Amino acid sequence: xxxMQDVAERAGVTKQTVSNVxxxxxxxxxxxxxxVRAAIAELGYVPNLVARSLATGSSRTVGLFVPTVSxxxxxxxxxxxxxxxxxxxxxxxLCTTRRDGERARRHLAAxxxxxxxxxxxxxxxxxxxxxxxxxxxxxxxxxxxxxxALPDGFPVVTVxxxxxxxxxxxxxxxxxxxxxxxxxxxxxTVRTAGFRRAFREDxxxxxxxxxRTAAEPxxxxxxxxxxxxxxxxxxxxxxxxxxDVLAVAAVEAARALGRTVPGDLSxxxxxxxxxxxxxxxxxxxxxxxxxxxxxxAVGLALGAASGSAAPPDPLxxxxxxxxxxxxxxxxxxxx
Amino acid sequence: xxxMQDVAERAGVTKQTVSNVxxxxxxxxxxxxxxVRAAIAELGYVPNLVARSLATGSSRTVGLFVPTVSxxxxxxxxxxxxxxxxxxxxxxxLCTTRRDGERARRHLAAxxxxxxxxxxxxxxxxxxxxxxxxxxxxxxxxxxxxxxALPDGFPVVTVxxxxxxxxxxxxxxxxxxxxxxxxxxxxxTVRTAGFRRAFREDxxxxxxxxxRTAAEPxxxxxxxxxxxxxxxxxxxxxxxxxxDVLAVAAVEAARALGRTVPGDLSxxxxxxxxxxxxxxxxxxxxxxxxxxxxxxAVGLALGAASGSAAPPDPLxxxxxxxxxxxxxxxxxxxx
DNA sequence: CTGAAAGCGCTTACAG
DNA sequence: CTGAAAGCGCTTACAG
Numbered sequence: 001x002x003x004m005q006d007v008a009e010r011a012g013v014t015k016q017t018v019s020n021v022x023x024x025x026x027x028x029x030x031x032x033x034x035x036v037r038a039a040i041a042e043l044g045y046v047p048n049l050v051a052r053s054l055a056t057g058s059s060r061t062v063g064l065f066v067p068t069v070s071x072x073x074x075x076x077x078x079x080x081x082x083x084x085x086x087x088x089x090x091x092x093x094l095c096t097t098r099r100d101g102e103r104a105r106r107h108l109a110a111x112x113x114x115x116x117x118x119x120x121x122x123x124x125x126x127x128x129x130x131x132x133x134x135x136x137x138x139x140x141x142x143x144x145x146x147x148x149a150l151p152d153g154f155p156v157v158t159v160x161x162x163x164x165x166x167x168x169x170x171x172x173x174x175x176x177x178x179x180x181x182x183x184x185x186x187x188x189t190v191r192t193a194g195f196r197r198a199f200r201e202d203x204x205x206x207x208x209x210x211x212r213t214a215a216e217p218x219x220x221x222x223x224x225x226x227x228x229x230x231x232x233x234x235x236x237x238x239x240x241x242x243x244d245v246l247a248v249a250a251v252e253a254a255r256a257l258g259r260t261v262p263g264d265l266s267x268x269x270x271x272x273x274x275x276x277x278x279x280x281x282x283x284x285x286x287x288x289x290x291x292x293x294x295x296x297a298v299g300l301a302l303g304a305a306s307g308s309a310a311p312p313d314p315l316x317x318x319x320x321x322x323x324x325x326x327x328x329x330x331x332x333x334x335x
Numbered sequence: 336x337x338x339m340q341d342v343a344e345r346a347g348v349t350k351q352t353v354s355n356v357x358x359x360x361x362x363x364x365x366x367x368x369x370x371v372r373a374a375i376a377e378l379g380y381v382p383n384l385v386a387r388s389l390a391t392g393s394s395r396t397v398g399l400f401v402p403t404v405s406x407x408x409x410x411x412x413x414x415x416x417x418x419x420x421x422x423x424x425x426x427x428x429l430c431t432t433r434r435d436g437e438r439a440r441r442h443l444a445a446x447x448x449x450x451x452x453x454x455x456x457x458x459x460x461x462x463x464x465x466x467x468x469x470x471x472x473x474x475x476x477x478x479x480x481x482x483x484a485l486p487d488g489f490p491v492v493t494v495x496x497x498x499x500x501x502x503x504x505x506x507x508x509x510x511x512x513x514x515x516x517x518x519x520x521x522x523x524t525v526r527t528a529g530f531r532r533a534f535r536e537d538x539x540x541x542x543x544x545x546x547r548t549a550a551e552p553x554x555x556x557x558x559x560x561x562x563x564x565x566x567x568x569x570x571x572x573x574x575x576x577x578x579d580v581l582a583v584a585a586v587e588a589a590r591a592l593g594r595t596v597p598g599d600l601s602x603x604x605x606x607x608x609x610x611x612x613x614x615x616x617x618x619x620x621x622x623x624x625x626x627x628x629x630x631x632a633v634g635l636a637l638g639a640a641s642g643s644a645a646p647p648d649p650l651x652x653x654x655x656x657x658x659x660x661x662x663x664x665x666x667x668x669x670x
Numbered sequence: 671c672t673g674a675a676a677g678c679g680c681t682t683a684c685a686g
Numbered sequence: 687c688t689g690a691a692a693g694c695g696c697t698t699a700c701a702g
Binding site: 348349 | 687688689690694695696
Binding site for chain 3: 336338339340350351354357358360382383384385386387388389390391
């Protein structure tokens with residue numbers, strides 16, 4: 001391994017001078033710099049970040065907690081975070097928690113001993129119980145894609161989930177739907193509230209039992225709840241599923257009852273629908289600005305890490321979801 | 336930050352002794368060890384891995400290249416690698432290449448300067464052009480999920496893809512199918528060969544044009560190729576798609592032609608089918624032993640890194656895929 | 671603008 | 687079994 005010292009000898013300077021040209025912290029006479037750069041190139045010198053970390057305390061590495069990488073939403077988010085990080089010369093230490101507190105705890109220790117510059121936690125509400133630990137982590141922690149139970153004390157990338165639900169509602173209202181159902185995950189009350197607001201504002205409020213909460217965000221639970229809801233409200237012409245898997249379950253439930261989508265029932269999803277769910281058709285869906293979420297999270301984290309950026313004072317404003325029309329919504333059938 | 340020196344003072348020993356109990360490299364008198372452990376607990380000492388890395392050269396961190404994390408197969412593999420790594424006290428530096436050589440090159444430099452212990456590369460055949468660089472990486476490189484164009488000089492986790500294709504063929508043969516089609520990705524000639532062998536062995540060889548190669552592993556290309564194949568061979572009662580997305584395309588094509596699955600056409604996929612593709616139904620599929628692949632890859636990598644394990648002499652034998660029956664295959668309809 | 675010195679927190683022979 | 691010393695490759699004040 002070629003070291004800074006080797007470069008220095010080759011260029012006829014001391015290693016501090018090499019350090020100065022590499023980091024750019026101190027100006028170096030052009031002629032000297034040229035000699036140093038030449039030596040670096042000839043020797044194929046690459047700085048040892050481990051040594052630099054020990055000296056500076058920064059490893060140029062950031063940890064990311066996600067529940068899993070198997071869900072399309074998190075898969076995309078991970079890649080966006082990776083990109084945002086790379087732009088700033090950092091790399092990603094990925095930790096999937098599987099929503100397991102013990103796992104998260106082990107990961108946290110591993111990150112601490114590796115001197116990561118920051119930790120990003122995406123959508124792991126269940127970890128709240130383990131958060132006290134985080135409070136005295138020796139690196140900044142930034143929360144992201146966190147819809148409920150926001151603990152304070154941490155910078156957080158906020159998304160206006162209520163607005164997302166509202167967009168879904170307005171979309172269906174614009175198509176002319178008056179009777180709609182909501183198939184919700186327990187954690188998604190905010191999205192549901194936004195959806196109801198859209199209908200309420202138009203003077204056609206949703207009855208309380210139009211909202212069904214599926215026990216788990218899994219397919220089976222969603223299917224049962226959807227069948228239930230559709231049977232109880234045969235007059236409903238539209239359905240908002242607060243989660244992609246629930247949307248698939250809703251489509252399936254409709255089919256099982258002999259109803260077509262979007263002919264007999266319009267369906268709006270939230271987050272990303274797995275490609276090909278409808279074999280070639282796409283679901284109308286509320287999508288989150290993942291790229292922006294990742295950029296903000298990385299910005300907050302690295303800002304806090306460098307201690308520069310004034311503490312999250314000018315808190316970035318909430319990011320807005322968008323409605324992407326697909327093949328699963330249409331005007332209600334005239335009766 | 337509490338250091339080894341702090342612990343030493345507290346326990347009334349020198350820091351070398353603390354190091355000895357922490358690493359376990361040298362035996363320490365029980366009484367002394369107890370005092371040291373007590374001091375560690377009281378102070379909440381956590382070893383600084385960065386300093387250790389600088390001294391030992393090992394960062395207990397391993398890099399993983401995958402094309403993307405958005406494909407179910409790679410998402411699962413990433414998590415399996417993470418698990419296998421954690422069992423051995425290592426962590427994962429994730430790099431997605433997006434099949435971009437330049438990106439991979441940048442990641443490689445980043446990993447080198449971070450002193451990773453090893454690099455795992457999963458299924459990125461396209462990177463072969465950039466492999467010369469890898470040859471003189473200063474850490475071991477292990478290849479994984481690499482079906483074609485195996486460069487030599489690298490340890491590699493091998494999977495018997497031919498066997499996977501053969502299993503698919505035998506499954507269809509066992510159900511009684513005699514006319515089958517193959518919808519293949521250009522890179523999957525080995526799987527295709529195995530499939531053909533199954534039919535040939537039974538004395539019902541597949542005609543050459545029963546195999547269609549889809550330009551890209553994308554949905555659109557697959558759909559076109561599938562429509563083409565089904566129209567050219569209306570007598571076919573089964574189809575083997577060498578990739579999950581192609582399988583979805585095949586199902587869609589069948590439907591578009593008014594044929595049901597598996598009633599009129601049995602479909603066997605390869606790799607994982609995205610959940611819910613058939614809305615509640617599962618595809619019969621050849622699956623790869625991802626957990627074992629990850630374990631072997633991590634074992635080879637860490638073995639090579641520690642220089643211990645005799646060079647990949649007792650090369651692990653190829654891992655075997657398995658056929659998991661689903662709802663998309665059945666006996667051919669009697670005519 | 672350049673050079674000498676100390677230090678980041680650990681490990682590793684090497685004597686006692 | 688324990689302690690003193692040197693070193694891993696860098697950065698950071700601090701003099702010149």
